[in-house]
Amino acid sequence: AQSVTQLDSQVPVFEEAPVELRCNYSSSVSVYLFWYVQYPNQGLQLLLKYLSGSTLVKGINGFEAEFNKSQTSFHLRKPSVHISDTAEYFCAVSGGATNKLIFGTGTLLAVQP
Amino acid sequence: GAGVSQSPSNKVTEKGKDVELRCDPISGHTALYWYRQRLGQGLEFLIYFQGNSAPDKSGLPSDRFSAERTGESVSTLTIQRTQQEDSAVYLCASSVGRMGEQFFGPGTRLTVL
Numbered sequence: 001a002q003s004v005t006q007l008d009s010q011v012p013v014f015e016e017a018p019v020e021l022r023c024n025y026s027s028s029v030s031v032y033l034f035w036y037v038q039y040p041n042q043g044l045q046l047l048l049k050y051l052s053g054s055t056l057v058k059g060i061n062g063f064e065a066e067f068n069k070s071q072t073s074f075h076l077r078k079p080s081v082h083i084s085d086t087a088e089y090f091c092a093v094s095g096g097a098t099n100k101l102i103f104g105t106g107t108l109l110a111v112q113p
Numbered sequence: 114g115a116g117v118s119q120s121p122s123n124k125v126t127e128k129g130k131d132v133e134l135r136c137d138p139i140s141g142h143t144a145l146y147w148y149r150q151r152l153g154q155g156l157e158f159l160i161y162f163q164g165n166s167a168p169d170k171s172g173l174p175s176d177r178f179s180a181e182r183t184g185e186s187v188s189t190l191t192i193q194r195t196q197q198e199d200s201a202v203y204l205c206a207s208s209v210g211r212m213g214e215q216f217f218g219p220g221t222r223l224t225v226l
Contacts, residue, residue, distance in 0.1 A: 004155075006155075036217075042219070043204070043217045043218060043219040043220060044156075044204065044206075044217040045217075046214060046215075049214070090155060090156065092156075097169075097211075098161045098163070098169045098211060099144075099208075099211040099212055100146060100158040100161055100169070100172070101146070101148070101156070101158065101206075101215065102158065103148075103155035103156040103157075104155050105153075105154055105155040106155055
């Protein structure tokens with residue numbers, strides 16, 4: 001079985017500060033890893049994904065994530081956040097026959113001026 | 114091209130009534146997924162369709178839930194005898210085959226009074 005843990009339900013941060021949103025996963029098979037963002041009153045949008053290859057993955061809006069197999073982690077980082085980055089961020093894992101996504105409970109990134 | 118569309122955007126119903134939610138996937142996308150997002154929780158997988166193959170119904174929470182898809186077109190999710198715990202945002206996603214990126218619709222917010 002696969003599962004995803006996002007320990008931080010909310011991360012407050014000041015504008016232009018760096019941020020890291022944590023994600024840990026468990027799986028008995030090879031996995032693909034994703035970060036999705038959900039802006040207020042909008043649908044889910046893919047930020048970035050890890051399928052194979054380089055463990056450092058770059059996504060949209062200046063975000064990046066690093067796949068760490070030994071620590072079963074896929075933390076999301078951004079060196080300098082903007083007010084517009086305020087949103088809910090979901091980490092997800094997929095694998096297996098259907099490629100269904102298993103999501104974490106989400107982290108609300110609250111950027112303050 | 115159009116993205117994934119869902120209707121209605123909002124649905125308020127009384128406990129015990131049946132509801133039907135609709136998803137129009139992106140044209141050409143053979144895989145279709147339904148997820149549920151309850152307040153304060155992550156997304157839960159409900160059901161997966163891939164072409165004419167038998168669907169993966171492993172995520173449906175009870176026999177009150179059912180879904181249909183004809184070929185590679187529209188899908189409907191039906192909830193019979195709705196309960197208050199069914200209140201959630203129901204999200205549909207489609208992808209080009211089971212390994213493709215999943216594109217999400219805006220969701221249907223279901224409120225059961």
